[in-house]
Amino acid sequence: xxxxxxxxxxxxxxxxxxxxxxxxxxxxxxxxxxxxxxxxxxxxxxxxxxxxxxxxxxxxxxxxxxxxxxxxxxxxxxxxxxxxxxxxxxxxxxxxxxxxxxxxxxxxxxxxxxxxxxxxxxxxxxxxxxxxxxxxxxxxxxxxxxxxxxxxxxxxxxxxxxx
Amino acid sequence: xxxxxxxxxxxxxxxxxxxxxxxxxxxxxxxxxxxxxxxxxxxxxxxxxxxxxxxxxxxxxxxxxxxxxxxxxxxxxxxxxxxxxxxxxxxxxxxxxxxxxxxxxxxxxxxxxxxxxxxxxxxxxxxxxxxxxxxxxxxxxxxxxxxxxxxxxxxxxxxxxxxxxxxxxxxxxxxxxxxxxxxxxxxxxxxxxxxx
Numbered sequence: 001x002x003x004x005x006x007x008x009x010x011x012x013x014x015x016x017x018x019x020x021x022x023x024x025x026x027x028x029x030x031x032x033x034x035x036x037x038x039x040x041x042x043x044x045x046x047x048x049x050x051x052x053x054x055x056x057x058x059x060x061x062x063x064x065x066x067x068x069x070x071x072x073x074x075x076x077x078x079x080x081x082x083x084x085x086x087x088x089x090x091x092x093x094x095x096x097x098x099x100x101x102x103x104x105x106x107x108x109x110x111x112x113x114x115x116x117x118x119x120x121x122x123x124x125x126x127x128x129x130x131x132x133x134x135x136x137x138x139x140x141x142x143x144x145x146x147x148x149x150x151x152x153x154x155x156x157x158x159x160x161x162x163x
Numbered sequence: 164x165x166x167x168x169x170x171x172x173x174x175x176x177x178x179x180x181x182x183x184x185x186x187x188x189x190x191x192x193x194x195x196x197x198x199x200x201x202x203x204x205x206x207x208x209x210x211x212x213x214x215x216x217x218x219x220x221x222x223x224x225x226x227x228x229x230x231x232x233x234x235x236x237x238x239x240x241x242x243x244x245x246x247x248x249x250x251x252x253x254x255x256x257x258x259x260x261x262x263x264x265x266x267x268x269x270x271x272x273x274x275x276x277x278x279x280x281x282x283x284x285x286x287x288x289x290x291x292x293x294x295x296x297x298x299x300x301x302x303x304x305x306x307x308x309x310x311x312x313x314x315x316x317x318x319x320x321x322x323x324x325x326x327x328x329x330x331x332x333x334x335x336x337x338x339x340x341x342x343x344x345x346x347x348x349x350x351x352x353x354x355x356x357x358x359x
Contacts, residue, residue, distance in 0.1 A: 005164055005165055005166075005167070005357070006164065006165075006166045006167070007166075007167045007169070008166070008167065008168050008169060008170065009169045009170070010169055010170045012170075013168065013169070013170035013171075014170070036164075036166060036258075037257070037258070038164050038166075038177060038257055038258030039177070039222075039238065039258070040166040040175045040177075040238075042166070042168075052205065052206055054205045054206075054224045054238075055205065055206050055208055055222070055224075058208065058222045058224075058238065059208065059222075062210070062219060062220060062254070062255075065254035065255075065257065066219070066251075066254065069250055069253075069254060148167065148174065148230070148231050148232075148233050149174075149351070149354040149355045149357065150355065151231060152230055152231055152351070152355050154352070156230050156231065157230070157348055157351045157352065157355075158348075159228075160227050160228045160229075160230060160235060160347070160351075161227075161344050161347075161348075
């Protein structure tokens with residue numbers, strides 16, 4: 001059942017962070033998140049103080065899942081781009097490579113057009129990074145004895161609950 | 164689907180509380196939230212109707228501690244129990260690492276329990292999961308009510324494979340943490356086996 005387990009090493013993480021840091025600068029955005037489709041926060045960049053990133057990740061994944069469900073009902077495979085307009089801040093949400101969600105938070109220092117343009121490029125770069133991660137996982141580099149789980153004992157698990 | 168991040172040295176796992184409407188899934192999460200140290204929990208999110216019925220999901224992130232230098236985080240979700248929210252239930256099961264099936268012990272809810280268990284099996288199968296292979300813990304909730312069915316009968320109907328199960332009264336917290344610990348243990352053991 002864990003065929004699609006996501007394992008991310010330092011090198012991959014740095015690549016993701018580089019892409020989203022550049023996106024924040026180029027799009028003049030407040031911040032940017034990368035979220036797994038199942039609601040796990042993968043990376044963030046920009047002014048994220050005061051934002052509950054864990055909740056944001058979970059709700060973004062829920063939002064994408066719900067709208068993809070809607071898409072299927074009307075005969076579309078998915079709605080890959082979402083835009084939520086607020087009074088001050090706006091959210092631009094894009095589904096990348098069918099697996100990763102790219103969220104950009106921006107205000108009136110930027111514009112929807114600029115964000116769209118920059119997201120397109122960054123989305124392509126992220127898709128390549130995650131393709132590599134997937135390839136590694138398929139080849140077994142990222143799974144098997146490479147995971148920290150292989151070494152854990154029942155005692156380790158029990159200790160988690162004894163504190 | 165667990166997420167292992169070597170950069171931040173974190174392991175994230177997803178646990179879903181499943182069961183028929185009004186069986187106590189949200190109550191489980193609320194109790195965990197109320198009794199957990201603020202340092203280890205995040206905000207609890209409830210997407211509910213005005214009458215406090217779960218509309219989409221409840222979400223509670225919990226950090227349990229470290230295993231081999233990795234922070235272990237569990238993301239707890241509930242599904243909406245009402246029959247007509249099936250599309251939402253399917254979405255929430257995506258990427259699940261472990262399931263808690265909360266059964267309502269009241270005799271008159273036995274059929275609803277069976278229907279929900281069947282629905283869990285179907286919805287997991289749609290995601291490519293096999294109920295017999297997913298880490299599963301069963302909680303027999305509402306044991307404090309006078310019309311609770313005998314435990315043996317509930318086990319026979321809902322737990323034929325003898326998965327770990329617990330008696331509970333979630334409103335007062337009885338059995339809640341035992342269930343959580345058990346499912347977390349099952350998930351980690353499952354991931355350990357995967358790592359071999």
